[in-house]
Amino acid sequence: MKIAILGGTGDIGEGFALNWAENHHIRIGSRKADKAEAAAESYRDALAGQGMKGNILGFDNRTAAEGADVIILTVPHEHVSGVIDTVRPVLDRQIIISPVVPMTKAEYFEYNPPEEGSAAEEILEMLPEGTCVVAAYHTIASGRLCSLDPAFRCDVLICGDDRHSKDVVIDLTDEIECLRPLDAGPLAAARTIESLTPMLLNLAMLNDLKDPSIKIL
Amino acid sequence: MKIAILGGTGDIGEGFALNWAENHHIRIGSRKADKAEAAAESYRDALAGQGMKGNILGFDNRTAAEGADVIILTVPHEHVSGVIDTVRPVLDRQIIISPVVPMTKAEYFEYNPPEEGSAAEEILEMLPEGTCVVAAYHTIASGRLCSLDPAFRCDVLICGDDRHSKDVVIDLTDEIECLRPLDAGPLAAARTIESLTPMLLNLAMLNDLKDPSIKIL
Numbered sequence: 001m002k003i004a005i006l007g008g009t010g011d012i013g014e015g016f017a018l019n020w021a022e023n024h025h026i027r028i029g030s031r032k033a034d035k036a037e038a039a040a041e042s043y044r045d046a047l048a049g050q051g052m053k054g055n056i057l058g059f060d061n062r063t064a065a066e067g068a069d070v071i072i073l074t075v076p077h078e079h080v081s082g083v084i085d086t087v088r089p090v091l092d093r094q095i096i097i098s099p100v101v102p103m104t105k106a107e108y109f110e111y112n113p114p115e116e117g118s119a120a121e122e123i124l125e126m127l128p129e130g131t132c133v134v135a136a137y138h139t140i141a142s143g144r145l146c147s148l149d150p151a152f153r154c155d156v157l158i159c160g161d162d163r164h165s166k167d168v169v170i171d172l173t174d175e176i177e178c179l180r181p182l183d184a185g186p187l188a189a190a191r192t193i194e195s196l197t198p199m200l201l202n203l204a205m206l207n208d209l210k211d212p213s214i215k216i217l
Numbered sequence: 218m219k220i221a222i223l224g225g226t227g228d229i230g231e232g233f234a235l236n237w238a239e240n241h242h243i244r245i246g247s248r249k250a251d252k253a254e255a256a257a258e259s260y261r262d263a264l265a266g267q268g269m270k271g272n273i274l275g276f277d278n279r280t281a282a283e284g285a286d287v288i289i290l291t292v293p294h295e296h297v298s299g300v301i302d303t304v305r306p307v308l309d310r311q312i313i314i315s316p317v318v319p320m321t322k323a324e325y326f327e328y329n330p331p332e333e334g335s336a337a338e339e340i341l342e343m344l345p346e347g348t349c350v351v352a353a354y355h356t357i358a359s360g361r362l363c364s365l366d367p368a369f370r371c372d373v374l375i376c377g378d379d380r381h382s383k384d385v386v387i388d389l390t391d392e393i394e395c396l397r398p399l400d401a402g403p404l405a406a407a408r409t410i411e412s413l414t415p416m417l418l419n420l421a422m423l424n425d426l427k428d429p430s431i432k433i434l
Contacts, residue, residue: 108402111409154434157420183423184416185325192328192412199401199409203374203433206400215432216420217371 001172004029004068004094006061006083007075009039012099012137015145016072017043019176021054028056029064036060066090070097070168072137077102077119084126091128095165098123098190099137101197108205109198118190120159134160134169135190138197140179141211149178154213157184157193182216218389221246221285221311223278223300224292226256229316229354232362233289234260236393238271245273246281253277283307287314287385289354294319294336301343308345312382315340315407316354318414325422326415335407337376351377351386352407355414357396358428366395371430374401374410399433 001024005013008028017026021043028043030036036058047054058064065071065087071094075083080100100119102112116122120135127133136158144152156173158181160166166183173181184193200212218241222230225245234243238260245260247253253275264271275281282288282304288311292300297317317336319329333339337352344350353375361369373390375398377383383400390398401410417429 108406110405152434157416182420185419185423188327189325189416189419192409192416195409195412199374199406200433202402202406203399206402209433213434215434216417216426217369217430217432 001025001070002027002068004064004071006064006071006073006087007079008064008072009035010074011142011146012140013074014039014043014046015140015142016074017056018047018054018146020172021047021056022052023175024055026054026056027064027068028058029061030058031061033058033060033063036064062086062090065094068094070095070172072097073100073123075100080119080123081126084123088128091131093130095168096123096127096131096133097137097169098133098135101138101194103198109201111195111198113191113194117188118194120187120190120194124187132160132162132165133187134158134165135187135193136169136173138193139200139214141213143211144178144213152178153180153215154178155180155182155216157182157196157214159184159187159189159193161187218242218287219244219285221281221288223281223288223290223304224296225289226252227291228359228363229357230291231256231260231263232357232359233291234273235264235271235363237389238264238273239269240392241272243271243273244281244285245275246278247275248278250275250277250280253281279303279307282311285311287312287389289314290317290340292317297336297340298343301340305345308348310347312385313340313344313348313350314354314386315350315352318355318411320415326418328412328415330408330411334405335411337404337407337411341404349377349379349382350404351375351382352404352410353386353390355410356417356431358430360428361395361430369395370397370432371395372397372399372433374399374413374431376401376404376406376410378404
């Protein structure tokens with residue numbers, strides 16, 4: 001499967017690239033192609049350092065998205081609209097995964113959903129008709145995802161309105177040893193799931209937890 | 218400490234009563250005193266069956282609340298306003314704990330917060346000035362709480378704006394062996410924490426989980 005990770009030069013992008021690169025074609029996207037190429041090279045080196053090989057290339061966001069089967073938007077909420085404008089001409093029924101969380105911080109982290117209810121629902125509105133959005137990966141600590149440590153296990157809450165798209169994301173998640181995919185229902189459930197990110201950040205700050213994530217018992 | 222559990226004749230009320238009755242005075246409240254007295258008797262029997270003793274009595278809601286230090290509102294959201302009207306004349310700076318979750322179910326369980334943002338914030342508005350509300354215990358499976366099984370451990374997310382009240386609830390929670398209290402920040406965080414209940418119910422339904430609860434890793 002061809003997976004485009006837009007804004008994929010950050011920690012979370014690296015985590016997905018390292019975990020999927022042995023079985024999939026990873027296309028790291030960034031506003032500038034050379035930055036994405038440099039990140040892709042460093043991810044390949046990180047894999048080689050663990051005796052692994054992977055197919056990871058870097059492109060500008062639009063080229064990364066073109067021809068991908070799945071696109072992950074690992075970009076801050078404030079940049080989502082711009083990135084979608086950039087890739088819109090090449091969108092052709094790719095599955096869009098949104099781990100996007102609109103939040104602010106004053107004394108505490110606070111969830112600030114758009115009027116559509118959640119970032120995922122807002123993103124759906126921005127996309128051409130027929131494009132499917134799946135919300136996932138809001139509660140993974142990127143450091144733990146990058147570590148490839150199989151002893152660590154946490155849950156991923158996945159929601160969306162299209163059964164096939166959701167199943168693709170559930171299967172991709174299941175391939176990552178440290179993650180357990182859970183079906184969290186319709187895309188409207190993203191309102192709660194996105195708000196878990198500021199909740200976890202507040203829990204970390206107030207209870208001295210490091211890289212918190214969630215397990216459903 | 219004198220703890221009133223209003224609407225305490227249900228499963229979750231029983232769970233708290235059994236866990237706290239050795240160290241505290243438990244006052245089970247119900248609309249009808251005889252129903253509360255019967256529940257209190259059955260809880261004492263349940264404790265005796267495990268070779269334990271506890272101080273558990275039953276009253277009408279208003280009498281249960283009178284003279285309590287802490288009041289837990291284990292009542293459905295639609296009955297909260299009526300119960301608060303009943304106990305308002307005897308409120309005198311008791312700490313109010315809200316595990317209340319306004320939700321509906323169609324195809325999925327859905328969180329339906331009031332215009333104040335959360336049930337906890339709505340309840341604060343209904344109370345005399347100076348009364349403190351702490352939101353907690355939204356994600357505990359009552360069956361597990363009642364079992365007194367120390368092998369089971371889950372987390373309780375606790376939020377509120379008054380430091381002292383929140384610390385009282387954190388300490389009370391810490392006394393229950395299967396629960397770990399976590400400070401989740403200000404009362405406004407109840408919007409997220411209350412929405413975890415329908416999220417867990419959907420996860421249970423869609424992923425075949427039994428009595429789901431949450432652990433922060």
